[in-house]
Amino acid sequence: MRKNVMTGLVAALALTGLPAVAADNGIYLGASVGQSGLEIDDLDYDADATGYKIIAGWRFLDWLAVEGNYVDFGSGDDRVAGNRIETEADGISLSAVGFLPVGPVDLFARVGAIDWSADVSAPGVGRGSDDGTDLAYGVGAQFRVWSLSLRAEYEMFDISDADVYMISVGATWTFF
DSSP states (O other): OHHHHHHHHHHHHHHHHHHHHSOOOEEEEEEEEEEEEEEEGGGTEEEEEEEEEEEEEEEEETTEEEEEEEEEEEEEEEEETTEEEEEEEEEEEEEEEEEEEETTEEEEEEEEEEEEEEEEEETTTEEEEEEEEEEEEEEEEEEEETTEEEEEEEEEEOOTTOEEEEEEEEEEEEOO
């Protein structure tokens, strides 16, 4: 019994100490770069590109933030029925980000929306464009050193009739 009480007290003290170890809360800015992919199943189209994002957020609780991103998925191309098709897409996303602080590492998940626009062109065939607002979500981890956070993330964007993903690495800096 005494051992169980001591174990419980040690666990409770460890858990109450987690917020003291948590990241700086406040406004943060950053950037990420990585690999993006766009898949259109109806066309058997699958293109990869180098993408990037600019990050602005406000972590107002140790476990919760609101984050806005400008995401540029880059330019990708693939051949469909012998024709080369090129795509370009970008957007602005707004997400709620939930954090699980584990020492100097934060595990996180996000859910929100992206307001996107995309251009498609096929030399000799023509050009087209589309835009909309759709679901965005993802998971990641970041390592904190003072106000600097180094992060890795996987995001999905359920863009109309297509699946877009981005795997990225980047950094953020917390100001206040």
